[in-house]
Amino acid sequence: MNKQIIFNLAVKDLEKSRAFFAALGFGFNPQYSGEQSAFMVVVEDSIFVMLMTEAFFRSFIDKPLAQAREANEVIICLSCESRAELDDLIARASAAGARIPHPPEDHGFMYDQGFEDIDGHLWNLVWTAPPA
Template sequence: MHKQIFVNLPCKNLPASKAFFEAMGYSFNPQFTNDLGAALVLGDNLYAMLLAEDFAKTFTGKPLVDAKAATEVLVCLSCESRDEVDQLVAKARAAGGSVPREPQDHGFMYGHGFEDLDGHIWELVHMTGTPPQG
């Protein structure tokens, strides 16, 4: 099966996007980072490739979605605790991201999220059990 995942996200201003995620405490893999793209390390073998818009266009014949106007993908990351969820949302807000909705507590799962500088939606969840059957 698969050993890594690279989610590719176009960015209008790659240096600003890198600074945003660095302010949240994330780092970049220098092996896959240059002026055209940056490999945001999300976990072991989990990456988001932040791509300069013109470079991202070379991967597809379709127009890129303006993530501030439409949603193409929702990135969801698991967290170790509710506190980690809340801390990451607070860091995103402090770094210039937006928080478009309130946290959601479903009993077995707590979630909240943010939009990065380009409008990409990042959902953060902490699972505390299994969903109810029925």
């Protein structure tokens, strides 16, 4: 079995979050989804996100739930295959209601920009130039 990354994100409104991420082109696996969670496929066979209602998320923890609009614990970074893919994802995120906290940064060898999803989670998209 290949190693996989599955991370859990608490969301205020599961259906709105599903719609937001579907607008970015991410799919969902109904086999692992239900009324309290949605299993989102970011990269087939390797990267997944379990979107969980806040109540369901709280059932797994024994400390307060951080409110992503008020404080951040993590920035989720996702690599892109091209600058065009990065720009397209940013445009789709913005159209779906994301906040874009800063303009793209072009470092020559690396290009990046981020967005804040509708629950306040920070996502950073990055493209790196292939070695010369």
